[in-house]
Amino acid sequence: MTAQDGPTANASALGDAFSAHGRVFSNKELLNVGYVPNPSAIVARNDEIRRLATALNPAITGDNPSNAFLYGKTGTGKSLCARYATNRIAEAAADNDVSVGKAHIDCSQENTETRAVRATVRALNDPDETGITVPETGYGRSRYYSLLWEVLDDRFDVAFVVLDEIDCLDGADYLMQLSRATEAKKLRHCSVGIVGISNKIKYRDRLDERVKSSLQERELVFTPYDSDALREIIRSRLDAFDEGILTDEAVAECASLAAEEHGDARKAINLLRHTGELAASEGADTITVDHVHRAKNLAEQDRVGALLVGATAQQKATLLAVVSLALVEKTRTFKTSEVYSAYEDICAEAGLEVLSNRRVHDLLREWEFLEVLEIERTGGGRAQGSYLQHRLLEDPSVIRSVFDRSDRFAGIGFTAGNVTTTWSNI
Template sequence: MSEDADHENGSLEDFWATEDPIFKRKELLDIDLVPNEDRIIGRDSEIQNVASSIHPAVKGQSPRNTLVYGKTGTGKSLVAKHVTRSAQQYSIENGTEMGRAYIDCTQTKTETRVVINLAQELNDPERTGISIPVTGLSTDVYYERFWSILDRLYDVAIIILDEIDKLQDNEILMQLSRAGEAGKLDSCKVGIIAISNKISFKQSLDERILSSLQDREFVFPPYDANQLREIMYNRADAFRDGVLSDDVIPLSAAFAAQEHGDARKALDILRNAGELAKDEDADEVSESHVRDAREKADIDRFSQLLEGQPTQIKASVYALSLLAGRHSDREEFATREVYEMYKNITSDSALGIETLSQRRMSDKLDEQVFLDILGRTERVGRGYSSGVTNYYYLLEDPSVVQAVIHNDDRFSELE
């Protein structure tokens, strides 16, 4: 081994051995962490409500199905995971075999994929002898294997369907809620906790599903600035002693309170601020790090929303962002205005896409309204303009939208 290689290896070993100067327990700031109950702030009544719905399950009885509503970052997923984990632990003392499964419907959107993921998560192939291949079976066969797994392994199963409004259809709700009644399950009882950011979600369900759900509904309110501060102070031990300046947590909470009380946003900002300070070899996390972290969090969030979206959709959203950027005195823009800008964008040969009709472009925008990337209002004209006109607006700053879309090489040269 050469002397240079020895030097490099030595340096790397020294690097691995060094302690993180900023973070002590960084995992406390992870969005998906389900902490101990004493770290769950401002959600005591919500915990009790969800727990009361599934309480019968700890003794092997049928739980109530539950619909949970609330804006992003209001603790819906956290509470559902915490309550079901606690119930599963307690059920052991009652001699009850309880299964629990979590599905993120933003990632798992089709009925078949949901059934596959549920079966894989709840299966113990050594005990059941059942295999769940990723592909190759019909949806009906996947269901049959899933029902068999539940009956063989569990007295009761609690299934969390997070952001359920992102599913392509609601057939899975029908199947799960009527499994016992329809004779698909012999002994296992199933309870559903369906989580949605849209309080209007229930209106999209047909009467058969509503009838079989026999649900309870709870709305999680946004956190206020005081609660957000308490949440972050409660997790301040994620950092080493003395590295947080006094204004870091109050400022992070204030920014998140402006975003409808979003605790996810608050923890995102706090974690990103620490990472920025670490990258700069700073001795402490300061107000300037928080301000830079807020911008980074906005870009990261919007990047996740646009990830994998087709070029046509990016072009439509980009057109709206250009209008919003050039007309800072306005928030909403009519379809025809967006379309004129969209035509200018798609005429650039670098994108390599056709220019859709105004109606088809409008359909693309409507898809993004459904995904909470854009907002839309309708206005009814008078007289000769008595028709309904759609007006679209961004839910994010135009500069953030453009920064994200410019990361796509096809848009990098557009102005």
């Protein structure tokens, strides 16, 4: 080992990573995913808030509120608006001596009926007031329901149960129980309003007709933010940075990129945070458009890399088939037959067993669940029937760069449009 390869050289090479960077952030907390902004920072959602408040408004006088379901892609402000509207309704009700309870349940975690009802009663209960203890384990579902009805009647005139990511909830029995509690005489005087939140706009189609009839919910669709709205959202977080370090051009570029790709406020703010971190690591005096572009690429590579780490070889092969087509055909939407043909070529090159069409379809659905793909059925016109279209939501060049670091799939060739190609000549 030479002196250059020794501990001193290693310390020198790593020194920048462990030394204090130049000042960029003054309050980085404002860029955290879990940060809930001040109501004044809610941008471009006045109409949705007004419609939701109208549905919930009867609670102000102690009457039955309407149920409401909020649909829209991730990062479009659904949860934020639900929290804001239920808080405002509860405050207005208090002025009328009406007690309103609020439970916000994450159905991606509390994804069974028992877990959901347990989480709800725990969120609404105050042991000091009710004398009721709700354990994490040890009770059956019916016992948790009994406790829920008891807590609701003891403490509240009206209660809002906000079910975030409601499409993750296994079955709809919980919705039936909540929506029919008064009719079934489970509750003596408390009314329950359900606010369901989902990024699956067709979630309602999965519900039993009895549930739909019982809910009678109002539906609100949250469209993706445009660049103007995203620019305002980003500007509402400017206090996260030292004064003068974030240029107007960088703000506009963050908003433009986010609006062009997804209209997701969370991702726009995430990009802003990654950009600031990159600028800080380089000791930059200002954050520029170049920082934005480089941070975007690095963040996307990290995110795609994290998805691929846990993926099987067959899962990777199906995704690589779509990416292959996107890079060659310069579009991002393909029929199942096109994807399967590219998948067969990749399996041949990688030495993988070729799975059936049905199994490949299942694997593609898994990428849809992870929001890497979007799959929808469409008509092919007269005499052509319907078929599935698979649209790649991620930048194919970013996914390719991650695959390039994979021993098994680096340099894999494939066929698309009767042209055989490889990564090296894309």
